[in-house]
Amino acid sequence: MTAPASPRLAPRFATRMDQVRPSAIRDLLALGADPSIISFGGGYPDATLFPRGLLDGVFRDAIADPSGDALQYAPSDGLPRLRAQIAALMTADGTPCTADDILILQGSQQGLDFAAKMLVNPGETIVVEDPTFLGALIAFAPSQPRYAAIPIDADGMDMDALAATLATTPSARMIYTVPDFQNPTGVTLSLPRRHRLIDLANRHDLIVVEDTPYRHIRFDGDPLPTLKSLDTEGRVIHLGSFSKILVPALRLGWALASPPLLERLSLLKVAADTQTSTLNMAATSLFLDRHDLWAHVATLRAAYRRKKEVMLDAIRQHFPQEVTATDPQGGLFTWARFPEGFDATAFMRDHALPKARAAYVPGGTFFATTPRPNHARINFSSQSEDRIRQGIAALGATLKAQM
């Protein structure tokens, strides 16, 4: 047994820890891990769709390779072969690049950490969507930023509001956006706004972090060009991820950026963890050689589209009329809005968990500046269609009893 923490222990944490705090929401979500609770909380893909057999094959073969390379240290920027494969994926998606433009990361989450570390001094401003991805706020916290939160509507970030904010915020350093099927709202940034965002970044000398884990989980229509493909001055750091299109456990993501940015990101990579897991990179590279990733993604898109419909039907049938939910054209979430004055955190603690035995993520947590507690992020990818119907019906009955 190690010694228990002494009452005399009062660690003097560095000031960068000032914004690094556990949240009440985290404790609530931990309760959602109870298997008797139907959780629409996490952004989990459907585990029944993981390509287990194919992954089993490529992991075995990577390990069995007589060179032992898959079990060895690897270059910190990532296995050259996988960097080239990712560059080919990006090029096919309309964002031309080469292996040299790619840095492999441990999940795109690592790119969020690095971007803030690289660009933002304490007290400088990160421009974010309002609401924005909670995990990004968690990654940015040690950089002690201020935030400017820009309203979003059905076409994504409001560019007039962004222009007005940038005109009066000289401390702005970077703009963080999830342009495709945003987490938490599911909305997509329109093409005219994509052009305008690049123009504003150029004009105000800002770096744009484009975070795209849901880009390929599209239910309808054609993809819009990435911000990176519209970038005229090399200001966009594009972050991609295998978490939603393959499996999150690989912890594999990447950054695509111009040389001055990529060089510094790569130094942060060495400092943080030397490199991403060689075995995971080698197995993924074999997977991309042997199997059709896009055929797998097509299966995911069909399944998630169907689940979204099941969830929205259930919401229409069971939730009180006053509650609205977005109808996203891709991604894993719908964003519910309750009447003003409704507190989705208190409702989850007092009613949803104990009575409906169902969980979501209370929306207040996704706002960088002023929380608006009458929202919830509801995930439709992880539960079976039956559990979606059952959980939404139970939540709806509890809502009707309370509202």
Ligand code: PMP
């Ligand atoms: N960005 C967004 C918008 C996300 O929703 C997530 C994960 N849910 C991430 C980044 C992190 O993903 P990864 O697993 O690639 O680290």
